[in-house]
Every structure is written in structure tokens, then in C-alpha cells.
Amino acid sequence: MTDVTTLGEFIIEKQRDFPGSSGEFSRLLSAIRLASKIVSQQVNKAGLLNHILGSVGTENIQGEQQQKLDVYANDQFIKALTKRKVVCGIASEENDDYISINQEGKYIIAMDPLDGSSNIDVNVSIGTIFSIYKRISPEGSPVTMEDFLQKGTEQLAAGYIIYGSSTMLVYTTGNGVNGFTYDPGMGVFVLSHPDMKIPKDGTIYSINEGNFYKSSKGVQEFIKYAQKIDPDTKRPYTGRYIGSLVADFHRNLIKGGLYMYPNTTSSPNGKLRLLYECNPLAYVIEQAGGEASTGRERIMEIQPTSLHQRVPYYVGSTNMVKKLEEFIQSEE
Numbered sequence: 349m350t351d352v353t354t355l356g357e358f359i360i361e362k363q364r365d366f367p368g369s370s371g372e373f374s375r376l377l378s379a380i381r382l383a384s385k386i387v388s389q390q391v392n393k394a395g396l397l398n399h400i401l402g403s404v405g406t407e408n409i410q411g412e413q414q415q416k417l418d419v420y421a422n423d424q425f426i427k428a429l430t431k432r433k434v435v436c437g438i439a440s441e442e443n444d445d446y447i448s449i450n451q452e453g454k455y456i457i458a459m460d461p462l463d464g465s466s467n468i469d470v471n472v473s474i475g476t477i478f479s480i481y482k483r484i485s486p487e488g489s490p491v492t493m494e495d496f497l498q499k500g501t502e503q504l505a506a507g508y509i510i511y512g513s514s515t516m517l518v519y520t521t522g523n524g525v526n527g528f529t530y531d532p533g534m535g536v537f538v539l540s541h542p543d544m545k546i547p548k549d550g551t552i553y554s555i556n557e558g559n560f561y562k563s564s565k566g567v568q569e570f571i572k573y574a575q576k577i578d579p580d581t582k583r584p585y586t587g588r589y590i591g592s593l594v595a596d597f598h599r600n601l602i603k604g605g606l607y608m609y610p611n612t613t614s615s616p617n618g619k620l621r622l623l624y625e626c627n628p629l630a631y632v633i634e635q636a637g638g639e640a641s642t643g644r645e646r647i648m649e650i651q652p653t654s655l656h657q658r659v660p661y662y663v664g665s666t667n668m669v670k671k672l673e674e675f676i677q678s679e680e
């Protein structure tokens with residue numbers, strides 16, 4: 349194991365990508381790494397906690413009140429990020445408002461600490477998604493809403509942790525995408541997927557097809573297109589939908605594919621949140637050579653107007669996103 353690159357080493361090596369940072373940015377990534385190890389351990393024990401040691405809302409054998417895992421994950425990330433003193437504000441799916449912490453810090457975080465948490469009870473992969481920005485307001489003052497409502501194009505770094513058959517941390521700082529697999533024996537993440545690239549032409553489409561009749565004409569037409577037999581274009585495509593964004597995204601990143609969460613008659617703006625679900629994964633996919641779109645515009649160019657804003661979301665292989673855009677844009 350001495351010839352591997354650990355995430356810790358990688359972060360230090362890449363510190364030169366951030367000339368003005370003097371190590372603060374590296375400390376921030378280290379905080380995310382630490383919290384993800386703690387959450388990973390806890391996620392692995394989820395079945396034990398729920399089914400053997402007592403369900404959520406009850407006390408465990410040490411007499412401690414058990415927390416829901418998503419609340420637990422939120423606490424762990426906030427604690428780790430607060431301690432390093434480089435982050436001044438955090439927006440989280442778990443908190444209605446943003447949290448203002450170290451006023452001297454330079455960085456802003458938007459995160460979904462445990463996405464897909466409805467899958468915990470059935471032992472399906474879940475994930476953490478994060479996005480990092482530089483603050484706009486002056487250092488030494490409390491953060492403002494403006495700090496959080498930055499376009500995705502302003503992200504300094506973004507990534508996700510997938511708690512799957514192994515735990516992986518995948519991130520970008522704008523120089524490609526690298527994936528690290530957690531070795532629980534050593535307690536370290538090791539570089540396992542350097543410079544990840546998504547195939548331009550995927551053959552997997554991922555959507556909750558139960559929403560077919562609630563979706564717009566363009567989306568329906570794309571699904572029919574995906575199912576048509578045409579060996580020249582490798583159709584029909586394969587339908588794969590876990591219902592856990594990070595897991596669906598991760599598979600499609602590696603194999604090539606398109607994840608879709610459209611606007612529907614019951615969710616007119618879609619379901620997924622721009623700041624801490626769509627933008628970070630959009631940054632990762634673009635850095636891996638793919639695209640992320642609402643069907644009409646590039647996700648990272650949307651000017652956010654609120655912390656928990658939702659948008660229709662299509663992310664994955666470039667040529668699949670482009671094809672879907674054709675269908676959506678020819679709707680009227």
C-alpha cells in the first residue's frame with residue numbers, strides 16, 4: 349500500500365492550484381474528508397441501529413437519544429467545517445436558513461449532508477453532495493444571503509461522497525475530476541479513479557418513469573425515443589433508476605448515461621435543489637466532459653434567487669443532454 353496516493357497527499361499536492369489560499373482551502377477539504385469518514389461508519393451501521401439497537405426516536409444501549417442519520421450527518425459536517433475556521437457560512441438541505449459561523453473565514457459551503465436518505469432503511473446507496481464558493485461579503489463580517497446566491501459557474505470546488513458497496517469521495521476543483529475509495533482498514537481515502545471522464549454517448553437513462561404522464565411532451569418524447577429499437581444508435585437504451593441521486597449520477601458518470609428529474613404537473617419546478625444538489629454535480633459532470641441543463645439553459649448559469657430553489661435537472665453524457673434539449677425545446 350505504499351505506492352498509493354491518499355486523498356490527504358493529493359490535497360497537499362494540489363494546493364498550488366490555489367495560489368492565494370495559503371492552505372485554508374486544503375483545511376476545508378480535510379474537514380469534508382473527516383466528516384465523510386465519520387458518516388460512512390455510521391451509515392454502515394444503519395441496519396444495526398434501526399433494527400437491532402432500537403429505532404430512531406428511542407434511546408440506544410448507552411442511553412443516548414438516537415438521531416436520524418441525515419440530522420447526524422448534518423451535525424458532523426457542520427462541526428468539522430466550523431472547527432477548521434475557514435468557512436464563514438453553510439447552507440444545508442437540513443436547515444431552513446443559512447448558518448453564519450467564523451466571520452474571518454473566506455469560504456461558503458452549500459451541502460446536502462445525506463441525499464436519498466429515504467433509501468437508508470432498505471440498504472441502498474446514499475450520498476453527501478457539497479459545493480464550495482468564495483464569499484462575496486467582506487471577511488470579518490457576518491455572511492449575507494448574497495454569498496449563497498452565486499451562480500454555479502462561481503464554484504471553486506464541488507463533489508460528492510457515495511456510501512455504497514464501498515465509500516468513495518469524488519471531487520473537482522476545476523482541473524478535472526478525481527475519485528478516491530475509502531479503505532476502512534487503513535482509515536484513508538486512496539486515489540482509485542484519476543481524471544474521470546464520462547462517455548460522450550451514453551446508453552443509460554435514469555428517470556422515475558412513474559411520472560411519465562405528469563411530465564411535459566418533450567420529456568415523454570425523449571423517453572419514447574430512448575425505448576425505440578435502433579441498433580445504429582444503440583437503442584433501446586437501458587433504463588436504470590435507483591432513486592438516489594448520487595448513486596444514479598455516479599453510475600452514469602462511469603458508464604455514460606443521462607439522469608433526469610423533470611418539472612411535472614405536481615412539481616412545476618422539478619424536485620432537486622439548485623444550490624446543493626444540481627450545481628455541484630453540474631460542476632463535476634462538466635469537468636468530466638458532460639453537461640447539465642434544465643432542458644433550456646445551462647444549470648451553472650442560473651442566477652439563484654433562494655436557498656432551496658428547485659430546478660428541472662438533466663445531467664450526464666453530452667450527446668444525450670443535447671438530444672433531450674432538442675425534444676424539450678421543440679415542445680411549443
Ligand code: AHM
Pocket residue numbers: 441460462463464465466556591592593594619
Ligand atoms: P431528498 O433530498 O429528499 O433525499 O430527495 C432527493 C432524491 C434524490 O436522491 C433522488 O434522485 C430523488 O429524490 C428521487 O425522487 P423520486 O422518489 O421522486 O423519484
Ligand code: MG
Pocket residue numbers: 441460462463464625
Ligand atoms: Mg437531497
